[in-house]
Amino acid sequence: MMDEVAKFALAVQFLTRLPIPARIKFTPERMAGSVAYYPLVGLLVGGLSALIFWAASLALPVLVSVILAVSAGFLLTGGFHEDGLADTFDGIGGGLTRERSLEIMKDSRIGTYGTLALACMIALKVAALSEMAHVSPFLVLGLLPAAHGLSRFSSVIVIATSKYVRDEGTGKPVARGSSALTLTIASVTAAAILAGLIWAGPPMLAAYGVIGLVAGHMLMRAFFERKLKGYTGDTLGAVQQVSEVGFYLGVLSWL
Template identity: 60%
Template sequence: MKDALAQFGLAIQFLTRIPLPFDPGYTPERMARSPAYYPLVGALIGGICAGVFWVAALGLPAFVSVVMALAAGLLLTGAFHEDGLADTFDGIGGGQTKESALTIMKDSRIGTYGTAALAIILLLKASALTSMTGSLVVAALVAGHALSRLSAVMVIVTSRYVRDEGTGKPVATGLSSGGVAVALLTGALIVALWPLFQPLPAVLYGLGGLITGHVLMRLVFEPKLGGYTGDALGAVQQVSESGFYLGLLIWL
């Protein structure tokens, strides 16, 4: 239990800017196993964003409330995943070879491809969420953040890390079958709880959109890179989350 709590704490520290009231006790082994708790951290982030939306919607228009919820997510994570999305599109769009793509992705500056991708993804999320009822937005934010981080974990499990070092290196190895089971069970619990708040078909459509986003994003970077980077994980999370919201819209 102590080791699991430490891994959860490290996952929070890695994915967010949320301060912890305790020192999780970093070790390379614990860090490598921490992706098991990424979906749970995602649910935490989504829950806070949903709370911001709900409070804002008491007195503000839906679009403004959605923007405030998205801004809360950016603050909570330090735009960690959005930065990965932008870097991935800059690298894949501007790099002619694997090596040049990886070099561009390490550049802290944002280029045309990254700017366009970031603008499109934020607009997609904002417009999709604004088109939903308030109660569906709350459910969508919690499930979308959790399940999209499970989507990123599936990349870690099924692909290979292509850098010798980098943001994703500490979590690229060490995720055991038990850790994968924890991540999958967290995602399954999110889906199982969904019918308590919204119709079951909605989340199935959302999952279809999420899986589509997952596959399409991997088709963008894996052929050129031959695997993934930490930036690519952020891109998968962002596109999967957006795909989940778009799937819900198709259901509507």
């Protein structure tokens, strides 16, 4: 049990800026196993973002509250996934060859493709969540944690079904995190999130959200896998971001 707690703590440390106890011991095996808890970390990030939305909405307009909630997500993760999204679009959009794309993705500077992709993702998040909040603020309170959790599971699926293409990189420590136990824990967490959505609201709302998430997952993978022949740490962030936005758009299409 303590080993699993350590894996969860390492997942928190890897995906967020939240502090973890210094006594948690790092091992490559634990780091690989931490992939199991990505959906749970997403649930935590989304839950804290929802809390910010709720607190802000007590005194501020809906749009401002949504922007603060989305901004809280950036602060909690250090823009980790957003950085991956921007690097992925810069690399795939600016590289004529696989090697050149991978080289561009390692560059810390952001280019035109990355800037446009990031702006579109943020705009879509804010617009979709604002529309939901106008229908009911409780939708945002429930869907933020669900979308963050399920979109991290979307990244886990990539790890389990694709190949890491770099010799080194941010995704290398977790590239081996596709054991039966890891996938079982991640899948059970995602199923619990989905069950909570179905219990709390109309089942069709959850269904449309999942359809949107799956569409985002597949479109993003089609965008980078054809050229890269696998994934990198940056593309995991891109899959998370597009899956999250796909979830919101799916729900919005049902409302």
